[in-house]
Amino acid sequence: MSDDTSGGGRLARRWRGPLGRNLVVIVLAAALVAGFAAVHAQWSPMHRWNRAFGDASFLLLALAMAMGATARLWRSAGRLIAFRRELGVYATLLAIVHLVIILAGWVTWDLWRLFGFELHPQLGRYVMVQHGFGLANAIGLVALALAIPLALTSNDVSVRRLGAQTWKVLQMGAVPLWWLSVAHVGYFLFAHFLSFHRATPEPNPLQWPFVGLLFAVVSLRLAAFVAASARPRDLCRPA
Incomplete structure (x- = not known):
């Protein structure tokens, strides 16, 4: 009995180690990409x-x-908190792939087009034609610029070199990263195709799941803040 328990404990620790966490998040990321590609199966390959x-x-x-x-809310969930690093790192990697696909397939490496400009043949210069598209992409680029240093320092070596306090301050950039990402995704889910000069496609089926996800994350973090406020000794610990 004790040997089985010990073996099970070693197996659990192995899957919660760096290699196990990476494998779990890689499989999850691949499944999500495949699932979302299926949701958007009717779109062109680039947009899909x-x-x-x-x-x-x-x-x-x-x-x-x-x-x-x-x-914070359920202590039994504390063992999962180590996965935050891998989740953040692979979220950043997927975002980089997302950007490369846009650059290669949508704006064809024309950075003016990425920010909503098009070359006007009569004027011979670039003019702004998609205000929201340019702003949303600028927000997305700022978010990615925040995400990359967070991902690069999501390791024990960075904690030791930067010092725990400096590292924690740097990682607080996750909060503005989250809200910039919300603004970027929200624009393309709800606003990008609401243009009077072109046909409006069917609503994206992920609009309401996005709203539900946003509500869930905000509710969890707000509840954790309230719980921490009731325990002043925990206020210094990031949610």
């Missing part, structure tokens, strides 16, 4: 995979943002 990688990245980020709050 662009959105599949972007949506999967956002969901991994949402899980990372919710995990700390969940551990």
